[in-house]
Amino acid sequence: MTIIDGKKISEEIQSEIAEEVLKIKSSGGKIPNLAAILVGNSGASEIYVGGKVKACEKVGFKSTLVRLPASVSENDLLKTIAELNDDKDIDGFIVQLPLPKQISEQKVIEAITPEKDVDGFHPANVGRMALNLPTYLPATPYGILQLIERYKIETAGKHCVVIGRSHIVGSPISILMARNTYPGNCTITLTHSKTKNLKEICMNADIIIAALGKAEFLTAEYVKHGAVVIDIGITRVKSDKTKSGWKLLGDVKYDEVAPKCSFITPVPGGVGPMTITSLLMNTLKASKKEIY
Amino acid sequence: MTIIDGKKISEEIQSEIAEEVLKIKSSGGKIPNLAAILVGNSGASEIYVGGKVKACEKVGFKSTLVRLPASVSENDLLKTIAELNDDKDIDGFIVQLPLPKQISEQKVIEAITPEKDVDGFHPANVGRMALNLPTYLPATPYGILQLIERYKIETAGKHCVVIGRSHIVGSPISILMARNTYPGNCTITLTHSKTKNLKEICMNADIIIAALGKAEFLTAEYVKHGAVVIDIGITRVKSDKTKSGWKLLGDVKYDEVAPKCSFITPVPGGVGPMTITSLLMNTLKASKKEIY
Numbered sequence: 001m002t003i004i005d006g007k008k009i010s011e012e013i014q015s016e017i018a019e020e021v022l023k024i025k026s027s028g029g030k031i032p033n034l035a036a037i038l039v040g041n042s043g044a045s046e047i048y049v050g051g052k053v054k055a056c057e058k059v060g061f062k063s064t065l066v067r068l069p070a071s072v073s074e075n076d077l078l079k080t081i082a083e084l085n086d087d088k089d090i091d092g093f094i095v096q097l098p099l100p101k102q103i104s105e106q107k108v109i110e111a112i113t114p115e116k117d118v119d120g121f122h123p124a125n126v127g128r129m130a131l132n133l134p135t136y137l138p139a140t141p142y143g144i145l146q147l148i149e150r151y152k153i154e155t156a157g158k159h160c161v162v163i164g165r166s167h168i169v170g171s172p173i174s175i176l177m178a179r180n181t182y183p184g185n186c187t188i189t190l191t192h193s194k195t196k197n198l199k200e201i202c203m204n205a206d207i208i209i210a211a212l213g214k215a216e217f218l219t220a221e222y223v224k225h226g227a228v229v230i231d232i233g234i235t236r237v238k239s240d241k242t243k244s245g246w247k248l249l250g251d252v253k254y255d256e257v258a259p260k261c262s263f264i265t266p267v268p269g270g271v272g273p274m275t276i277t278s279l280l281m282n283t284l285k286a287s288k289k290e291i292y
Numbered sequence: 293m294t295i296i297d298g299k300k301i302s303e304e305i306q307s308e309i310a311e312e313v314l315k316i317k318s319s320g321g322k323i324p325n326l327a328a329i330l331v332g333n334s335g336a337s338e339i340y341v342g343g344k345v346k347a348c349e350k351v352g353f354k355s356t357l358v359r360l361p362a363s364v365s366e367n368d369l370l371k372t373i374a375e376l377n378d379d380k381d382i383d384g385f386i387v388q389l390p391l392p393k394q395i396s397e398q399k400v401i402e403a404i405t406p407e408k409d410v411d412g413f414h415p416a417n418v419g420r421m422a423l424n425l426p427t428y429l430p431a432t433p434y435g436i437l438q439l440i441e442r443y444k445i446e447t448a449g450k451h452c453v454v455i456g457r458s459h460i461v462g463s464p465i466s467i468l469m470a471r472n473t474y475p476g477n478c479t480i481t482l483t484h485s486k487t488k489n490l491k492e493i494c495m496n497a498d499i500i501i502a503a504l505g506k507a508e509f510l511t512a513e514y515v516k517h518g519a520v521v522i523d524i525g526i527t528r529v530k531s532d533k534t535k536s537g538w539k540l541l542g543d544v545k546y547d548e549v550a551p552k553c554s555f556i557t558p559v560p561g562g563v564g565p566m567t568i569t570s571l572l573m574n575t576l577k578a579s580k581k582e583i584y
Contacts, residue, residue: 123415123420126418126419127420130463132459133415157486165470172422175467178482178484185486186486187484187493189481190480192479194448194472195449196449196451
């Protein structure tokens with residue numbers, strides 16, 4: 001059984017990006033510049049955006065943080081987005097979600113020009129993904145593909161079962177794993193809350209991607225021997241065994257599932273650390289104009 | 293066993309559209325106008341475009357046929373598309389595929405403004421489909437959904453197996469049948485040329501959508517009793533039993549599969565007649581500005 005070390009792979013890729021930035025610098029090219037719009041100052045969003053800014057520094061990107069008050073009007077936010085769309089110094093940008101109630105997230109997502117949409121949320125980029133055209137892939141699915149690739153996990157002809165059909169993980173990863181490429185070429189079964197006999201379906205899976213958001217849902221009886229298990233869940237629960245009083249649980253009951261697996265991602269330290277790295281990879285692509 | 297009569301449903305929907313057009317006319321509204329660009333004069337394309345123009349007439353739409361020579365440059369075709377994009381009298385338009393070799397089909401598809409892309413091929417519209425936002429659905433998948441709806445076929449919690457992952461049928465219908473709506477809420481298995489044990493997978497299916505393009509591929513041993521079978525294939529083969537010397541075969545070996553089914557689409561007369569109707573439905577939506 002191999003534990004997929006997302007932290008290690010994430011650091012590997014970030015070093016590769018840093019090297020490429022050094023080369024760009026030494027040849028006098030433009031340093032990639034990622035901007036983030038942060039509306040309000042909720043704790044979680046501050047932490048996420050802070051992590052993204054720090055990751056930019058680490059690989060040598062420029063980063064630009066635009067702060068707007070929680071009371072900002074939708075119109076003013078859309079104006080700021082239009083400015084970043086036109087700003088030639090910014091290669092890509094994100095608007096940290098969730099947004100205050102007065103603002104339509106869908107309007108915001110569609111206001112970002114697809115060329116700079118390094119979150120990969122714009123319908124045009126989602127469509128390009130479904131059509132297997134070059135695009136910015138959303139962070140979590142992109143991270144999963146990287147892990148599969150770096151661990152050289154076989155996918156062609158394998159039966160991959162995805163649990164959960166969210167627009168940011170389950171649905172896109174089910175599209176990506178079915179593509180006629182590597183990683184891909186899986187027979188895909190997409191399951192969700194309406195699925196019957198999920199246990200039976202999972203027992204036939206070579207690869208299980210659990211993205212339903214229920215702590216320790218996937219127990220050993222769902223998993224056949226030798227399966228690959230990718231765990232997307234992150235649920236914070238109280239714990240008297242940690243300093244902080246909290247611990248993170250995945251969607252997989254790790255201790256009993258891991259011994260049956262050929263490969264498994266832990267939580268934390270599996271897919272989680274890959275998401276910021278995906279964003280950096282997309283920003284580098286934007287800066288090199290690889291997609292548009 | 294119920295034979296799904298695509299011709300009848302198609303006529304039903306077209307009558308409903310015709311009625312709506314009469315109402316629009318009598319209230320002084322703008323008559324929907326569908327334009328088609330036909331490059332060259334290959335027999336098949338002439339027939340398809342001719343059928344679309346005729347269908348427009350039948351329901352009371354205006355239609356505009358733009359003919360360009362087979363030798364037209366990509367640039368000149370793109371100019372014509374730009375003109376139609378800007379033409380306020382045209383609600384939607386299509387460029388009949390395939391195109392001559394000097395022209396990039398992908399460039400052409402992306403040049404059509406999503407607002408008028410009634411074929412539903414533009415990445416922005418494909419993405420809106422994947423995100424479950426209002427959009428123009430591509431003709432064949434849209435036709436399948438209509439048949440399921442009009443025959444009140446249950447889909448929630450059913451296991452739907454799609455054979456074939458093309459961008460125009462297999463892949464989009466797999467996305468649509470998984471959505472949290474009706475028709476939808478299926479557990480979806482998307483299979484293709486790399487899939488192993490297809491027979492076993494199909495034997496567990498409540499609904500099979502065969503879109504692989506191999507005449508009479510799906511035999512009785514793939515189908516469980518009571519299944520719903522939707523046949524997308526159309527292969528023309530020689531026949532000494534028809535006047536024309538040809539007959540059309542689906543992907544399903546109809547005679548042996550039909551007796552096992554609860555519902556089945558025949559070929560011809562199943563999904564085929566629905567595709568032009570889908571195009572009319574999309575054009576009506578465009579004219580009513582229901583999507584954009």
